[in-house]
Amino acid sequence: MCGITGFWGGERFEPAIAEKMARRIENRGPDDAGVWAEKAAGLALAHRRLSILELSSAGHQPMHSPCGRFTLVYNGEIYNHQDLREQLEAEGGAFEWRGHSDTETLLASLRHWGVPGALERLNGMFAFALWDASERTLFLARDRMGEKPLYYGRSGEAFLFGSELKALAAHPDWRGEVDRDALALYMRHNYVPAPWSIYLGIAKLPPAHFVAIREGGRAIGEPQCYWDLGTVAEQGAMAASGTAESLTDELDALLQDAVGRRMAADVPLGAFLSGGYDSTAVAALMQAQSERPIQTFTIGFHEEGYNEAVHARAVADHLGTDHTELYVTPEQAMAVIPKLPTIYDEPFSDSSQIPTYLVSQLARQHVTVSLSGDGGDELFCGYNRYFLGFKVWQKLRVLPPSARRFLSWGLQRAPGHTLDSMQRRLPKKWRVSNLADRLPKLAEVLSHKDGQSFYRNLVSHAKNPDQLVLGASEPPTILSQPERLPNLPGLREQMMYLDAMTYLPDDILTKVDRASMAVSLEARVPLLDHRLVEFAWRVPTEYKFREGQGKWLLRQVLYRYVPQQIMDRPKMGFGVPIEHWLRGPLREWAEELLDEKRLREEGFFDPAPIRKMWEEHVSGKRRWHYYLWDVLMFQAWLEEWGTR
Helix, strand or coil, X not given: CEEXXXXXXXXXXXXXXXXXXXXXXXXXXXXXXXXXXXXXXXXXXXXXXXXXXXXXXXXXCCEECCCCCEEEEEEEEECCHHHHHHHHHHHCCCCCXXXXXXXXXXXXXXXXXXXXXXXXXCCEEEXXXXXXXXXXXXXXXXXXXXXXXXXXXXXXXXXXXXXCHHHHCXXXXXXXXXXXXXXXXXXXXXXXXXXXXXXXXXXXXCCCEEEEEEHXXXXXXXXXXXXXXXXXXXXXXXXXXXXXXXHHHHHHHHHHHHHHHCCCCXXXXXXXXXCCHHHHHHHHHHHHCCCCCCEEEEEEECCCCCCCHHXXXXXXXXXXXXXXXXXECHHHHHCCHHHHHHHCCCCCCCCCHHHHHHHHHHHHCCCCEEEXXXXXXXXXXXXXXXXXXXXXXXXXXXXXXXXXXXXXXXXHCCCHHHHHHHHHHCCHHHCCCCHHHHHHHHHHHHCCCCXXXXXXXXXXXXXXXXXXXXXXXXXXXCCCCHHHCCCCCCHHHHHHHHHHHCHHHHHHHHHHHHHXXXXXXXXXXXHHCXXXXXXXXXXXXXXXXXXXXXXXXHHHHHCCCCCHHHHCCCCCCCCCCHHHHHHCCXXXXXXXXXXXXXXXXXXXECHHHHHHHHHHHHCCCCCXXXXXXXXXXXXXXXXXXXXX
16 A cells, blocks of 8 residues: 655656655655656656565566556555466566566556556556656556545646645645535535545546546546446346345355455454444454454444444454454544544545544554455445435325425424424333434425435435535536436435445545555455445345345355354444534534634635534534534634645
8 A cells, every 4th residue: 555646747847846745645655655757758756655565675666667668656456466467477468577566567467458458457446647658648547446546637837646635735836726616515425526626626536437648747638437337237237136045155255255365465464343244244254264363453432322342342252353442532532633634635524534543543553454344335235324214215205296395394394492392291202302303304305306316315414505605506416417327226226326436435435545544554445346346236136135134145144154143233333422522522622613703704604504503503402513523624624724
């Protein structure tokens, strides 16, 4: 795992600039560094290395092909690189290998098969930049599911790219103007979705795409897709078939291979273990393929409702892993908050970023690589919204649109906080918790005309961010353009597809990448092996959601390794009690960032609705912590990066 960056063109050309850009992301690669520059072209490539495979200088980057035509900087791991070496040798495309690094294999593959041909053959997580001296072209590419990040674009006279925005910001041509339209998207989603970034002129390369840049960085082509998840989902759903037994066997074999490939390392490795189905499946399959106890890591919280450490310990005891757990105090968790704007150098407000950083920090004290269970929910129907949200819409859709609109109108005017007070006189079993919050949400649900708009509302934070962000016009995304959806059997499948295209890469994988790389830990995600993704879309939905639960098929595999009685329990999130902290120990910090005069002077938000939410939250009248955390994380980011 590494960090890459570079520039092409600009007001001045100095290789030291690329070195400075790379130093900004030293945490991604503390073991080695390299810069290559071609003055005639005005191009510089830089690399920071976290040594995982081939610890010798044979893995040093930037790496040049023996013919001198190609130069590569690369971040990631190619899990099938030994297979590719055999293919290259059989076809006469191999190098005279200097070592056993996957970087060398990737470079040989790109030379032999070309960029599109090589990308189709790769099984891995990666982002890379390849300079073709013959064609005077720079290629940027990103892995299929978006595990590794890559930003690029023009700022001033220079074309810039890098694993993180902080690397781009070190270039002297950097402008760094906030894109208000992207800020509106952030307020809806709690992340900035690809291809946007928080800065004007700077884009994220979407997953499964590559782009060609020419003419000194002035001619930037349209990103090209080399693996289309929409086609995978549509064709898979159409061909879905198989018996429960055959599909369980196939999934078991695929998981064993995906996990086994990700256990290849020349450094110590372990696994995050929450005790949930996904992380337990990964840990179980690691242990099944290891001759000694694997290392597993869990953090726990003393607050009831946020602690999974007990369940993780039960799993670890059964599997016989070398288990490490750390119970985190509120003070330890809150101490992470000042670091967040530097770790996530773009506004990002999934509050589980805090425990993700803490468990990464814990793991890094013992290992350099840790496997993660992310991806199972999107592939195998694990989120509650896929069944509870789906169930709500199935019931509501039978009502005539006029009736839904009337009910919505009435609920919007219902005094929820008054009803909250009144229902306290009722027996507990008849009360509805947080009624003041639930009524407006139900009113919103009733107002939607179709399942797609219902789902967009369900996963949105700010429902009308244009009214909150001054001077913004929220761009359309796949969530607001149902015509871009593949032909899938129903709303539940559409939900899983949309999450795999948006929430998974831009929230979950972003969170894991930044948190782990902040402590120089490589996180690998076996469930996102593209063969598993393609298989999951060939599984009939009845084998994903069954017996009132999601991830049915994944659970059948897991029960071969861990007893069902250990595993079956209600699903928990991986979060922290932000709601209570904002009313208590974080109140002064939040009040300063949400000061009305400050908001008005900065000029990004309309202060009135934010102040209203804040006052209602601290008084206990409403629960606005999700929305307020979005604003607070932008404000904290602006304080760190806004003047640079």
